[in-house]
Amino acid sequence: MNIIVCVKQVPGTTQVEIDPVTGTLKRDGVSSKLNPYDLFALEMAFQLAEKTGGTVKTLSMGPPQAAEALKETLWMGAKESVLLSDRKFGGADVAATSMALYLGVKSMGDYDLILCGKQTTDGDTAQVGPELAERLGIDHAANVLRIHEVTEDTVTADIDLDTAVETLKIKLPCLLTIDKDTNTPRLPSFVKKKEIEGREEIRVLAVKDIPEADESTLGLKGSPTQVERIFPPEKNSDKLILNGTSEELAADLFGILTEKKYI
Numbered sequence: 721m722n723i724i725v726c727v728k729q730v731p732g733t734t735q736v737e738i739d740p741v742t743g744t745l746k747r748d749g750v751s752s753k754l755n756p757y758d759l760f761a762l763e764m765a766f767q768l769a770e771k772t773g774g775t776v777k778t779l780s781m782g783p784p785q786a787a788e789a790l791k792e793t794l795w796m797g798a799k800e801s802v803l804l805s806d807r808k809f810g811g812a813d814v815a816a817t818s819m820a821l822y823l824g825v826k827s828m829g830d831y832d833l834i835l836c837g838k839q840t841t842d843g844d845t846a847q848v849g850p851e852l853a854e855r856l857g858i859d860h861a862a863n864v865l866r867i868h869e870v871t872e873d874t875v876t877a878d879i880d881l882d883t884a885v886e887t888l889k890i891k892l893p894c895l896l897t898i899d900k901d902t903n904t905p906r907l908p909s910f911v912k913k914k915e916i917e918g919r920e921e922i923r924v925l926a927v928k929d930i931p932e933a934d935e936s937t938l939g940l941k942g943s944p945t946q947v948e949r950i951f952p953p954e955k956n957s958d959k960l961i962l963n964g965t966s967e968e969l970a971a972d973l974f975g976i977l978t979e980k981k982y983i
């Protein structure tokens with residue numbers, strides 16, 4: 721079974737600045753780590769590949785430093801990694817992110833299964849996986865807790881529906897997003913790291929390297945949602961206590977709301 725795992729490098733700190741012009745996170749030069757949710761997807765992929773004799777490849781979109789996250793996946797046992805990295809991919813919302821990953825997947829050859837984390841710790845939308853599956857035209861299921869069985873053309877998995885667990889049989893190839901705490905993620909292997917350090921195979925693709933890429937669908941340009949302003953919500957601790965009969969209270973309230981132009 722050939723598996724592609726999408727992994728994102730996320731800020732390793734809460735001290736992150738927001739670009740005042742684009743409203744997006746300034747990722748360059750910020751200490752970073754692999755999105756913790758993606759570790760569960762990676763572990764599930766390695767276990768499945770070990771059972772079925774397949775390979776695991778990893779894919780990421782991010783600034784050049786995201787190669788560090790991909791190296792970790794190679795030290796864990798991934799066979800090959802692709803990094804989509806170009807200023808033109810920057811500032812992407814879910815639509816543009818899933819478009820870039822779609823192009824990345826298309827460049828990685830045949831696959832049976834794509835695994836994503838359930839969500840990230842920075843963007844946190846949990847929509848990239850399902851949207852990527854839609855773009856690829858394959859079935860998908862979110863919040864997978866465990867995989868029971870894999871046959872040549874199906875995968876049977878438990879899905880967390882919050883109040884119930886549903887068991888689904890899904891046609892391959894498909895995309896699954898993996899819930900947290902579904903396994904114990906392995907650490908990068910020191911031996912593997914020493915074996916391949918400095919020779920890690922990370923294929924870096926810029927937009928110009930992808931003939932079918934349409935710049936108008938990528939990065940900030942291709943993002944229908946753009947952040948206009950980010951600000952902490954105003955805290956208002958002013959209090960006003962009204963006394964009187966119901967009629968007096970209603971009249972007072974009406975007066976205040978009218979004065980503040982709420983009605």
Ligand SMILES: Cc1cc2nc3c(=O)[nH]c(=O)nc-3n(C[C@H](O)[C@H](O)[C@H](O)COP(=O)(O)OP(=O)(O)OC[C@H]3O[C@@H](n4cnc5c(N)ncnc54)[C@H](O)[C@@H]3O)c2cc1C
Pocket residue numbers: 725726727728729743744745755757758779780781782812813814815817821835836837838839840842843844845846847848849945946947950
């Ligand atoms: C303050 C702020 C506000 C934002 N507002 C919006 C908004 O309103 N609308 C909007 O669409 N976007 C918005 N974004 C951008 C958006 O959140 C993401 O950066 C981008 O869309 C990726 O989605 P996610 O991080 O939510 O991924 P999720 O959907 O939470 O990630 C799920 C999984 O998809 C995979 N994945 C996600 N990103 C990547 C990647 N780059 N490379 C490889 N795999 C990946 C991983 O497996 C991950 O576990 C905002 C970002 C910020 C910082």
